[in-house]
Amino acid sequence: MTKFTKSKYHDLIRGLFEPAPKNKNVPDFAYNPLSFSGELYTPIIDIEWLRKNKPPVWPDNKKFAVCLTHDVDAVSDLDLMQNIRVIKKLLQTTSQRPLGETLRRSVEHKLSALKGLMGKTDHLCKFEKWMDLEAKHGARSTFFFAPEHVSQPHNSDCMYKYDQRIEFRGKNISVAEMMRDMDGNGWEIGLHPSWNTHDNLDEMVFQKQQVETVLDHPINSVRQHFLKYDSLNTHRVQSDAGFKYDSTMGYNDNLGFRRGSSYPFNCFDLKADQSLPLLQVPLTIQDGAMLAPGKGMRLDSAKAIEYIELLINEVREVGGVLTLSWHPHTFNRPAYFDVYGQVLELLEKETPWFATVNEVGEWWQEQSKIDLLNFTANLYSK
Ligand SMILES: [Zn+2]
Structure with missing residues (x-):
């Protein structure tokens, strides 16, 4: 198999290979040129960076970072x-x-x-079980909550409301109260915007403000529902809405490094030909891509762990970020919660820096300061 050409790394990280929207529809974005070169599970841009540069520095000299995340599609x-x-x-x-x-x-x-x-x-999500498991391993995560009101409805919209009552730590409380509890205890709350926000700034702002009203402070992080992303518009919309960090660049039905990197990088506005003040914390592994019985890779637990170990090794080798996404409503499904526990056990032995999307983003901007957009642009002009 021919390796992916280095002169195209800049195009890859900017998203040039992702199909543009047609007639307001976002086409299937599973296509990736790295599938053809057999390098989808290799952070090729990070490896190139390390040929001439030092690896990223992480707090307490940790070798790599792990970002745990949850898309809250349902609460009960x-x-x-x-x-x-x-x-x-x-x-x-x-x-x-x-x-x-x-x-x-x-x-x-x-x-x-x-x-x-x-x-x-109601035992659908058992949010406290996810949180307690993470805390046991010294970790906190980011929970991306959907809006409760959507101006442009779609079939896939999440249907919960923030005043809905749920069981949490033995008490019957509202979703809003639970969000504030998470927020107050070091977990991050981000937005999981609905299907029709991908090219709509007003809708994105409307949905962001709903979460901010609950928390009474601004939020920084976002991941699109179903990873529904439009290569020409979505990052601009997210950035203009005031988000600092996005974690949408992953796969629904596969794993790996969609943009060739495990390092955070600035998102790019292809229409304006401009880098955005929005940092991408790329998504590496999603639960359903491996474990859903009717879609994606359809792996059993043992095989899923093998894939995850492979990706942990790749990220550790380059000192990057491994971002996981597990859906809380899978708590009662066979394998999901169990595999999550096994992965955290595995990871704790590696002693990475566990951090939320916001923490990874802040650290990267203030301490690491590696600019892959710039690096890839100048790869052959040096
Ligand atoms: Zn979702």
Whole structure:
């Protein structure tokens, strides 16, 4: 297999190989030239950086960083009002799926609502279990919360509200109260913007402000729902909305280094031909890409751990950032929480710097100051 040409590293990191949107649709962005050179699981740009430069410095001289993240697509499944909202939406959008699926899902949500009414305890996410597991390993993570109000609705929108009651640490509290608890205890809260924010600044700002109102302070980090990203617009929209850090550059159905790097790098506005004050903390590994039975790689736990070990080794070798995304609503699904626990055990032995997206971003900008956009632009003019 021919190695990916170094003269194109700059194009790769700027996102030139990602298909541009057509007719307002964002095409399948699974394409990556690194698949053809067999280098998707190799941080080729970081390796090139290290040929002539020192590795990044991390706090306490740690060898690499690990960024734990969660996309909060759901918070509970038995809430009455949430189930009513979902059924209403299913019935309003019947044309978007086979009738049988609409009926099946409507019945499932009626049953869930009934269970909730009968007083059955909701154990969908068990947020405290994720947090306690992380704290046991000396880590904190970033939770990306969806907005509760969306001006331009879509089939994939998350359906929870911030005043929705959930069980958290043995108490019945609102989602907003839980978000403030996480925030106050060192976890980071970011935004998980909806499907139709990818090219819409007003909508992005509207959704960001909802989370900020709950926390009563600005937020810095963002990851697009379903990683739905538009190579011409999304980073500009995120940046103009006031975000400092994005962690969308990963895969839904694969793993690896989508832009050829595990180091954070400035996002690029292809239309304006301009670097943005928005740092990318690239996503390396997503739970569903490995473990979902109906999509992606469809791995069992043992094979998933093998892939993760491979990527840990790659990131450790270059002193980069390994970013993981695990969905809290997978708590009760076979393998998900268990594999997460195994990965944290493995990682703790490596003694990396565990940090939130915000902490990684701040450190990179203030201490590491490695500029891969600039480095790749000048690779052959030196
Ligand atoms: Zn999502």
